[in-house]
Structure formats: C-alpha cells, structure tokens
Amino acid sequence: MRLSRYFLPVLKETPAEAQIVSHRLMLRAGMIRQQSAGIYSWLPLGYKVLKKIEQIVHEEQQKAGHIPLLMPTLQSADLWRESGRYEAYGDELLRMQDRHGRDMLFSPTAEEMFTDVFRSYVKSYKDLPLTLYQIQWKFRDEVRPRFGVMRGREFLMKDGYNFDLTKEDALHAYNRHLVTYLRTYERMGLQAIPMRADSGPIGGENTHEFLVLADTGESEVFYDSEITDLTFGDRDIDFDNVEQCQGVLEEFTSRYARTDETHDAALFAEVPAERQRTARGIEVGQIFYFGTKYSESMGASVQNSDGKPVPVHMGSHGIGVSRLLGAIIEASHDEKGIIWPEGVTPFHVGIINLKTGDEAADEASETLYKSFEALGLEPLYDDRKMGAGGKFASMDLIGLPWRITVGPRGLKNGVVEVTCRKTGESEEMTPELAVEKIAKIYKKA
Numbered sequence: 001m002r003l004s005r006y007f008l009p010v011l012k013e014t015p016a017e018a019q020i021v022s023h024r025l026m027l028r029a030g031m032i033r034q035q036s037a038g039i040y041s042w043l044p045l046g047y048k049v050l051k052k053i054e055q056i057v058h059e060e061q062q063k064a065g066h067i068p069l070l071m072p073t074l075q076s077a078d079l080w081r082e083s084g085r086y087e088a089y090g091d092e093l094l095r096m097q098d099r100h101g102r103d104m105l106f107s108p109t110a111e112e113m114f115t116d117v118f119r120s121y122v123k124s125y126k127d128l129p130l131t132l133y134q135i136q137w138k139f140r141d142e143v144r145p146r147f148g149v150m151r152g153r154e155f156l157m158k159d160g161y162n163f164d165l166t167k168e169d170a171l172h173a174y175n176r177h178l179v180t181y182l183r184t185y186e187r188m189g190l191q192a193i194p195m196r197a198d199s200g201p202i203g204g205e206n207t208h209e210f211l212v213l214a215d216t217g218e219s220e221v222f223y224d225s226e227i228t229d230l231t232f233g234d235r236d237i238d239f240d241n242v243e244q245c246q247g248v249l250e251e252f253t254s255r256y257a258r259t260d261e262t263h264d265a266a267l268f269a270e271v272p273a274e275r276q277r278t279a280r281g282i283e284v285g286q287i288f289y290f291g292t293k294y295s296e297s298m299g300a301s302v303q304n305s306d307g308k309p310v311p312v313h314m315g316s317h318g319i320g321v322s323r324l325l326g327a328i329i330e331a332s333h334d335e336k337g338i339i340w341p342e343g344v345t346p347f348h349v350g351i352i353n354l355k356t357g358d359e360a361a362d363e364a365s366e367t368l369y370k371s372f373e374a375l376g377l378e379p380l381y382d383d384r385k386m387g388a389g390g391k392f393a394s395m396d397l398i399g400l401p402w403r404i405t406v407g408p409r410g411l412k413n414g415v416v417e418v419t420c421r422k423t424g425e426s427e428e429m430t431p432e433l434a435v436e437k438i439a440k441i442y443k444k445a
C-alpha cells in the first residue's frame with residue numbers, strides 16, 4: 001500500500017475522552033472512530049488488524065477440528081424464552097420489536113441459536129463429538145462502556161459451542177479449547193493466564209477466564225508468580241488425545257490463579273509469600289462447561305447406543321476478538337506509539353522515502369516495495385511529499401515492527417537503513433539484504 005493513496009486519518013492531538021493508552025493510540029493511529037457510546041467504526045488500519053486476529057483464531061480453532069459457521073445477530077425472543085434467558089438476562093440484553101410486533105433481540109452470546117441448529121439436525125450419538133463456532137458481532141448494553149474497544153457495547157467475539165454425549169467427552173472439549181486458546185494468544189504475542197472464574201449468566205461450574213496482565217485491566221487477579229514462567233510454545237499436540245489435553249490443563253491450572261470473583265484468601269495464603277502476586281488483568285477469553293443446562297430446557301437430545309434419548313453435554317468458549325486489539329496495545333507500546341507483534345501487524349514493513357521526488361530515492365523505494373509484494377508480504381510505503389519528521393512520527397505511531405529508511409545520502413553508499421520498532425536499533429545494509437532480512441523474519445525466505 002502506498003500511503004499517498006491510503007486512508008489513514010492519524011490525529012496529532014491526544015483525544016481527551018480516552019483514559020487508557022490503547023484507546024488513545026487506536027484513535028490517534030486512525031484505527032477506530034466512536035459513533036456512539038461503545039460503538040465504533042473500524043477504519044482501514046484497525047480493520048486490517050482485526051482481520052489478522054480473526055485469521056489466527058480461525059486457524060487455531062480449525063486445527064482442533066472445530067467447525068466455523070455464521071449465525072444471525074438478530075434473534076427471535078421465543079428461542080430465548082425456551083432457555084429462560086429472555087427474562088433472566090437483564091438490561092444488557094438489547095430487546096426490540098419488528099414491524100409485526102414480534103419480540104427480537106441483538107445476540108449478546110449464542111447458546112440458544114447453536115442449540116437450536118444442533119437439535120434440528122443431529123439425532124444420534126454417532127454424529128458426536130461436534131464443536132461449531134462463529135466469529136460474529138455481539139451487542140451488550142453495558143452500563144459503563146469505556147476504554148474504547150475493551151468494553152464496547154457492539155463487539156466482535158469468537159464463540160464456540162461443543163456438543164458431546166457424556167460429561168467426560170465435554171470436559172475433553174473444554175481442555176481442547178484451553179489448548180487452542182493458549183496457542184492463539186501466544187501467536188499474538190500475548191501471555192494470557194487461565195484463571196478460575198465465575199460463570200455469570202452463561203451458567204455452569206467449570207469455567208476459566210484468560211487474563212492478560214496489565215495495570216489498566218478491569219479485573220483484580222491473584223496468582224502464584226510461577227504461572228508466568230509457563231509457555232505453550234510450538235509443542236505438538238494431538239487434539240484427540242484425551243490424556244495429553246488433560247495434561248496441558250493440569251500444567252496451566254494447577255497453581256493458584258483466580259479473579260476477584262472466586263478469590264479464596266485462605267487458599268492463596270498457602271502459596272509461598274514471595275510468590276504471591278496481586279495485579280490487574282484484561283479478560284481476553286473465557287471457557288465454560290455447563291452440562292445439560294441448555295440441552296434439557298431446549299430439548300437437544302441424541303439417541304445413545306441403547307437407542308435411548310439423552311440430553312447432550314455442552315460448553316461454550318469465547319474470545320474477545322475486538323477487545324484483543326486493545327489488550328495487545330496495552331501490552332506492547334511506548335511513548336511514540338504502538339509496537340505490533342509480528343503475528344498481527346497490519347503491514348509487515350514500512351518504507352520511508354526521505355526525499356520523494358529524488359530519482360534515486362524514488363527508484364530504490366519502488367524496487368523495495370515491489371520486492372516485498374512479490375514475496376507475498378505487505379509493505380506500507382510512505383511516498384508522501386512531506387518532511388521526514390512527520391513520516392517518522394506516523395510510522396512510529398502506527399507501530400509496524402520493521403521500517404526501512406531510504407534516502408539519497410545512504411543510496412550514494414549503496415545502503416538503506418533497517419530499524420526495529422521495538423528496540424529502536426538500526427542497521428545499514430544494501431536494499432537486497434534488507435529484503436532478505438525482513439523475508440526471513442516472516443519466514444518468506
């Protein structure tokens with residue numbers, strides 16, 4: 001993309017309404033625009049990161065055999081009356097009527113809709129296990145929408161639902177989700193710690209929230225510091241292997257880690273004092289096992305091997321896809337702006353032409369630009385006719401992990417400058433070597 005032809009409305013001033021750094025930076029970098037409280041337009045740069053995050057979520061879900069589909073955002077109240085949640089959900093549920101006076105709602109989650117699709121088609125235990133999921137907009141009429149996309153009213157969620165014959169099978173699905181979530185967050189450069197939590201309006205006893213530690217997080221958390229040494233890494237996992245998935249759950253949840261909702265001071269006191277930590281965290285996902293809560297009330301049964309109808313065991317599993325943008329920025333920024341992890345960056349590399357109009361600089365920049373495109377990488381080329389200071393400031397603000405600076409002076413010696421956004425370190429090298437270096441980083445060489 002050539003910046004002269006892109007739509008990147010960066011702001012010079014710090015918007016007064018934004019209280020936390022991720023919100024400020026998303027507004028300043030021209031990623032989002034607030035349209036009303038907790039409702040945002042996703043401008044091109046924000047939209048691009050959102051799509052990258054979605055892509056990682058899809059890939060990791062599908063590796064575990066979970067199947068994507070898409071449900072409507074507007075749903076009939078009748079379905080929610082069956083589960084009893086139409087009345088129970090409270091003021092967060094946005095209720096409305098269509099022109100025929102029929103009660104409708106904007107889905108804040110979708111247990112009922114998935115259970116309905118399941119019961120309409122699946123009749124036999126032979127069709128299990130089954131996990132269906134979607135990435136779809138949700139609406140919750142939050143009392144206090146704030147912090148930009150962190151607590152929106154309209155927000156993008158990945159929500160997945162497992163259907164299993166037995167409790168054991170459903171707990172395996174729970175563990176499988178835990179593994180996929182660990183992998184998903186790590187690919188985004190985040191450490192998200194599974195913590196015992198409360199299930200709220202979704203229901204059930206078994207539930208873990210995934211929290212990214214950050215001072216601006218809305219949840220208070222208590223944990224054993226040993227847990228922060230754990231990483232999933234690139235280990236192989238067989239998602240059909242029950243013991244292996246159970247092993248990961250035990251490894252990542254055996255130490256004390258709880259949100260304030262389930263915090264137990266007596267248990268916490270058993271953690272050696274030097275390892276006790278109290279901090280704040282951003283909840284980027286939650287997994288639930290709630291047994292037959294929805295399948296019984298909504299009649300979602302299958303025939304077991306004896307030909308008897310039994311209600312299926314279910315769980316649901318959510319990732320805050322749009323919230324993740326805020327969480328990543330909270331975890332990765334400096335005073336100049338965002339620092340995108342390579343896994344989610346909107347463009348792989350920025351090219352700054354210090355002197356647009358200079359024949360040598362234009363030509364070298366063009367060649368770099370085309371070389372990256374030929375490798376399947378996305379460069380952002382700042383070809384605007386303006387001073388270098390403004391170009392550097394925008395590039396730092398939008399946070400691409402790598403920058404190549406091209407100028408007539410360097411070119412006289414046959415070199416350009418490659419700069420790492422995170423460390424600020426620069427290296428001079430030939431344009432060919434610069435392309436090679438960046439290609440290697442993104443595994444395109």
Ligand code: 5CA
Binds near residue numbers: 108317319
């Ligand atoms: N049905 C279940 C799982 S699919 C469910 O709704 N779970 S949830 O309530 O925990 O939401 C899943 C994730 O969505 C949360 O972990 C959080 O990351 C994100 N989320 C929830 N509310 C908001 C909000 N108001 N703004 C942005 N993200 C939100």
